[in-house]
């Protein structure tokens with residue numbers, strides 16, 4: 001069961017959410033993100049990281065400037081993932097294209113608490129968050145991402161930005177756990193409700209802020225485990241099934257490890273990943289898990305090579 005808490009002053013919440021709304025909204029259409037086998041200059045290197053030992057993941061060479069290619073091929077996973085009817089997957093040469101209208105194929109609450117863009121400076125009052133019908137707040141938006149089928153593990157990690165960090169089988173987007181570029185507001189931890197209407201729903205998702213004119217901007221996204229998906233695809237006693245793929249090409253899963261044991265952040269590396277067998281990759285693969293125990297509930301950094309444009313919230 002999810003528990004919702006209001007453990008920060010709402011005023012702080014609204015101000016920070018508004019920052020997120022400003023930073024994360026409106027530019028997703030330009031947010032062309034291509035996973036590529038090129039080094040990223042803004043990576044942070046974690047020297048404590050040891051190279052995962054996996055026959056499927058060539059991680060022995062951390063010099064990304066040469067022509068080594070990955071042994072990892074996620075085609076089987078992309079083909080077997082339980083994509084919704086609202087998702088179009090096109091497998092091409094070394095990459096796949098994900099297209100959807102961004103609206104998840106599962107039920108949503110009737111209303112969300114949504115801040116309104118354009119009302120965030122100077123600090124806003126609580127009346128800046130309003131209960132909005134889901135039909136207004138969650139509108140179709142183009143999600144079109146091309147992601148490599150040959151992800152390359154790198155010792156260097158790349159922080160995830162605000163905005164899309166992955167695509168899910170439901171058609172909606174995965175975000176990291178933060179609402180603001182300073183990484184101070186964790187959506188799941190700081191969730192709250194007014195009169196039974198929540199900021200983040202029971203599937204750990206919600207829409208972006210409303211545009212200044214009061215119209216919805218779509219872009220429903222998850223900040224934690226989407227239970228409404230995992231409840232239907234994860235089997236008792238088994239490792240979770242693919243929820244989707246991060247922009248670096250590695251798959252991500254719900255919270256069940258091998259044998260169905262619940263995995264926690266402490267079981268995973270700094271990017272919420274580990275190497276091991278999954279239903280789709282029985283020989284083992286580097287993959288991420290969403291967790292329920294604490295932040296990061298999703299993924300705060302990529303451990304695969306990824307090229308992310310200077311997007312929102314940087």
Ligand SMILES: [Zn+2]
Pocket residue numbers: 175178179187206207221223
């Ligand atoms: Zn959000």
Ligand SMILES: [Zn+2]
Pocket residue numbers: 239253256257258274276277278287289
């Ligand atoms: Zn696992």
